[in-house]
Amino acid sequence: MAIDLHKYANPRRFLKIASAIYPWSAGLTVILLLSGLYMGLFMAPPDYQQGDTVRIMFVHVPASWMALSIYTMMAVSSAVGLIWKHPVADLSAKAAAPIGACFTFLALVTGSLWGQPMWGTYWVWDARLTSMLVLLFLYLGYMAIWEGFDDPSKASKAAAILVLVGVINVPIIKFSVDWWNTLHQPASVATMEGPKIHGSILTPLLIMGAAYMALFVTLLIIRVKAEIMQRRLRILQISELRNR
Amino acid sequence: MNRFSTLISRDIRLALRQGSALTLSLSFFVIVIVLFPLGVGPELSILTRIGPGVLWIGALLACLLTLDRIFQADFEDGSLDLLVTGPLPVVAVVLAKVIAHWVTSVLPLIIVAPILALTLNMPFDGIWVLTVTLLIGTPTLSLIGSVGAALTVGMRRGGVLLSLLVLPLYIPILIFGAAAVEASVAVLDVTPHLLLMAGISLGALVICPIAAAAALRLALD
Numbered sequence: 484m485a486i487d488l489h490k491y492a493n494p495r496r497f498l499k500i501a502s503a504i505y506p507w508s509a510g511l512t513v514i515l516l517l518s519g520l521y522m523g524l525f526m527a528p529p530d531y532q533q534g535d536t537v538r539i540m541f542v543h544v545p546a547s548w549m550a551l552s553i554y555t556m557m558a559v560s561s562a563v564g565l566i567w568k569h570p571v572a573d574l575s576a577k578a579a580a581p582i583g584a585c586f587t588f589l590a591l592v593t594g595s596l597w598g599q600p601m602w603g604t605y606w607v608w609d610a611r612l613t614s615m616l617v618l619l620f621l622y623l624g625y626m627a628i629w630e631g632f633d634d635p636s637k638a639s640k641a642a643a644i645l646v647l648v649g650v651i652n653v654p655i656i657k658f659s660v661d662w663w664n665t666l667h668q669p670a671s672v673a674t675m676e677g678p679k680i681h682g683s684i685l686t687p688l689l690i691m692g693a694a695y696m697a698l699f700v701t702l703l704i705i706r707v708k709a710e711i712m713q714r715r716l717r718i719l720q721i722s723e724l725r726n727r
Numbered sequence: 728m729n730r731f732s733t734l735i736s737r738d739i740r741l742a743l744r745q746g747s748a749l750t751l752s753l754s755f756f757v758i759v760i761v762l763f764p765l766g767v768g769p770e771l772s773i774l775t776r777i778g779p780g781v782l783w784i785g786a787l788l789a790c791l792l793t794l795d796r797i798f799q800a801d802f803e804d805g806s807l808d809l810l811v812t813g814p815l816p817v818v819a820v821v822l823a824k825v826i827a828h829w830v831t832s833v834l835p836l837i838i839v840a841p842i843l844a845l846t847l848n849m850p851f852d853g854i855w856v857l858t859v860t861l862l863i864g865t866p867t868l869s870l871i872g873s874v875g876a877a878l879t880v881g882m883r884r885g886g887v888l889l890s891l892l893v894l895p896l897y898i899p900i901l902i903f904g905a906a907a908v909e910a911s912v913a914v915l916d917v918t919p920h921l922l923l924m925a926g927i928s929l930g931a932l933v934i935c936p937i938a939a940a941a942a943l944r945l946a947l948d
Binding site for chain 2: 613617620621623624627628631632637640641644645647648649651652655
């Protein structure tokens with residue numbers, strides 16, 4: 484495991500593999516997103532109580548999945564970066580943060596747009612919504628701490644410490660709907676007894692989830708590549724100045 | 728252990744001799760609380776309703792105000808380097824500084840809080856529970872704050888960043904603290920809230936000094 488990680492920690496090898504994956508993930512994103520949206524918005528049956536507003540779910544639920552998964556991924560790669568000092572691990576955590584913040588924001592916005600017709604209010608201060616908002620602030624704090632340091636290696640360590648402290652929030656969000664009686668409904672896809680949703684709605688939901696995942700991989704590759712290029716550029720500029 | 732207590736008493740003595748810091752956070756706390764009745768109007772029923780939350784937010788902000796002092800002064804005059812390279816483990820240094828911070832800038836707030844609660848028309852039971860929740864919950868504020876303070880030590884715009892880093896992590900304590908006092912005002916059982924807060928405090932006691940120590944080592948590299 485550790486040996487494998489070391490192999491992929493080399494930025495050049497990472498770039499090579501990422502470039503090979505990139506066209507596939509980009510193509511997969513387009514296909515899955517189009518088919519998922521078509522199935523979700525046109526083919527899936529309207530809910531017997533909620534009518535067509537239930538279709539917000541196909542945008543909302545996968546976005547919240549991604550918001551939590553990306554934070555977890557950032558925590559894992561920050562831990563890897565902190566322990567084995569892999570440069571790519573830190574960079575991938577940094578590159579993932581704005582994407583995760585966007586998914587969190589998307590989940591909050593679509594959730595409140597869904598809440599207005601269903602609950603009669605855009606926002607309630609229940610456990611799930613509040614902890615999602617906290618997650619957004621954690622993402623923002625993480626991004627801010629990268630800006631706060633001049634030295635990128637120091638910034639990466641400080642950001643890693645922060646993300647590992649904040650990771651306590653992830654299980655709280657995941658289980659908040661089970662622990663507290665909230666307006667938000669409890670988990671209905673990933674439960675012990677299997678999904679509680681009918682296949683006609685579950686299939687587009689899972690396709691949308693896969694589409695978001697592919698989108699995340701595509702964006703992450705672009706952003707990590709840009710980060711690596713930026714570092715190389717900086718090194719070139721410094722050596723240029725030194726030679727002058 | 729001897730070194731540990733020496734460090735605590737040194738920090739407390741430093742804070743007391745400077746004097747201004749202690750009265751500063753205290754008067755900030757009092758002014759924030761005073762602003763609320765002026766802002767929302769002096770009706771006693773409303774004040775009873777919002778009292779617990781107001782006092783908790785006031786304590787939280789006053790604590791936030793003094794957080795950067797945990798490490799900043801020692802970082803600037805170089806004694807932090809000596810403390811970290813000294814025989815005491817860095818985790819113990821952090822813990823000693825957290826205790827000193829709590830005693831000098833949070834404990835005075837807890838002593839004044841009951842009096843302010845009286846002016847907000849809170850019942851005696853509520854005031855009693857408020858003091859207990861503050862005693863259980865505020866150590867967590869200092870502990871979590873030490874992580875933020877260690878991360879931002881020596882940073883130019885540290886203060887604003889510190890609040891962005893620390894405030895989201897304060898939310899659970901705020902929720903349970905205010906909920907416990909509200910429960911007691913409504914004559915409900917407060918034990919679950921107190922137990923949850925105690926759990927959070929103990930968890931923070933384990934995690935935060937380690938994280939803050941790692942951040943301190945990083946800042947002093």
